[in-house]
Amino acid sequence: MSVLNRVGSGHPLQSVRDEPKAVLAGVLALLVHLVAVVALTYGFHIQTRRNEPVSAELWSALPPPPAAVAQPMPAPAPAQPEPAPAPKPVPRPEPKPVPKPPPEPKEAPVKAQPKVDIELKAREAAKAKQAEAERRKLEEAKQREAEKAKAQAQADAKAQAQAQADARAQKDALAKQAEADRIRREQDELARRAAEAAASAQAKVLASHIDKIRGKVRRFIVEPPGVPPNATAEFDVVLIPGGDVLSVKLRRSSGNALYDEAVERAIMRAQPLPIPPEPQLFPQFRTLLLQFRPQE
16 A cells, blocks of 8 residues: 555656565575575584584675666556565674583582591591501600610620620730749849859859968968967958059957058068959959958
């Protein structure tokens, strides 16, 4: 009715102008449906083949509509109902993303244990932990005692070995000292015997030469009359090497001055006195104690 009104209102060409638009709209609608069918088919194909790569043909624009053909103006058509509004342009199809793999099934949640069981297990775990700690402490104490006993045994063995070594060293030292004492006693005994022998020899030599000196002096004594036979005159005589008399001194008188003077004169007249020629024996003859009796 609106067309008829518009035709009757003085616009006879309006229906001719609207007809090409209707044809174009139909062609566009057909193309859109074809594109939708192709997209759906291709999308279904992609969904069934997930491992294959996705490809799609994108159009930058819709194909141009066919050129309008000039037709002879038809006769006025009877009034037609008002055409439907042109459809809105369909947006270009976008490639669908590759579907993500299905999520892994989650583990079923563990059912919470009753509070009583948890506390019981906690107490048991605490007791087990305490028992383990006590066991470790006991083992450590035993190990320390064993190490201490081992160290003490080693120290005792070392001390015993040292004591034995000291005892052996002391025994060896005592043996060496005893041997040294024995050797020293033997040497002392030999020295004593040698000294006694030398002294005896020297005494013999001294006595022999003193007898010789006294015999030579007697030859020069002129005894005065009346001298008791047991009268003894003693003189200290100092000699020089060679037997010469250096000095004569009366040590003890015989009780007869004349006899004492006669003996002193005889000593001076008998020099040089007969002493041993060995120089090492002269010190024993440097100072002589000479005794004289009338009856000798």
